[in-house]
Amino acid sequence: MEREQLRALADAVFREEVGAVVVARLCPRCASGGHGRPVVRVASGRAPAVSVSYAPGLIAVAWSHEGPVGVDVEAAGPPVDGIDRREWTEVEAAFKAGGAVPLSALALPPAYVGTLAGGDDAQWRIAGPGAEPS
Template sequence: MLLTREARVAGRPRADARDPLLRAMLADAGIPAPGPDGAPLLVRCCVTCGSRAHGKPEAPGALEAGWHLSVSYAAGVVVVALTDEGPVGVDVEDVAAVAHADVRPVLLSDDERAARPAWTDRDVARAWTRKEALLKATGHGLAVAPSSVTLGDPDAPGELRRWPADAGPAPSPRWAALDPVVDGLELVGAVVVLSGAAPAAPAG
């Protein structure tokens, strides 16, 4: 089962929008969540360095029950994905913000540039969300350069064509599109689930 939900942040601290959404999703999955004054709702662990100060977030109660989660924020929106199918990553981006940042140099591999000479802003945003969702699911985050990963055409279903050898075994991802609707904004997103694959082990 894969659950995804979104909420407007609307000027609130991110956790104030995220935590009620996550608690409702955990309840739908039959997973008890700690009380507001109890244990942390989310914990982090970096698979690269083992730090608990950053890295992939997980809800301890959910992880013990075999559920994984991922969180993304963009343009005043928070999106949470929760699944019992394997490690998950979610990312959502504002197309205009991605265009303004001009992420092409750090995003696209040589093969992607050669296969598609002309990239629209939406193409770039779609590729960014797919790559970031994948790297969130594996737990690497941006410790793996997005340009070292090659995906298929952004107009087609998600496809991993090349994975960097120094990042470990290539994952077997399943992608799903996730395009939140927010008035006045063009948002694109992606969800990746690594079915049948164990998440990367923390270092140390």
């Protein structure tokens, strides 16, 4: 799947899992809606914090109604520039969540590694061809 197909899949998961009626992107640096962190709007109530990550053939989405959340997935493999890929996902997920939040490894198919950053109510889901058991 191409990146735009994975993005559309992530948007569909947000609609299904959190009842999003609008899924948009917002770049914190330039305020562009063409890229950046996902934000959702729901029909009623407060929208959850959301996060998304892409790897070849896989998306991971995460959401939390009680606090910040971050998720990161990568294709499994040898270290990149001396950094273990699982450790990299920990750094990325924590950054997306804004810092000091609990981290937990995601139970993913063997071709991937990933981390969820968020409190006890943080939830996540994967989708895409890579999410299917081989």
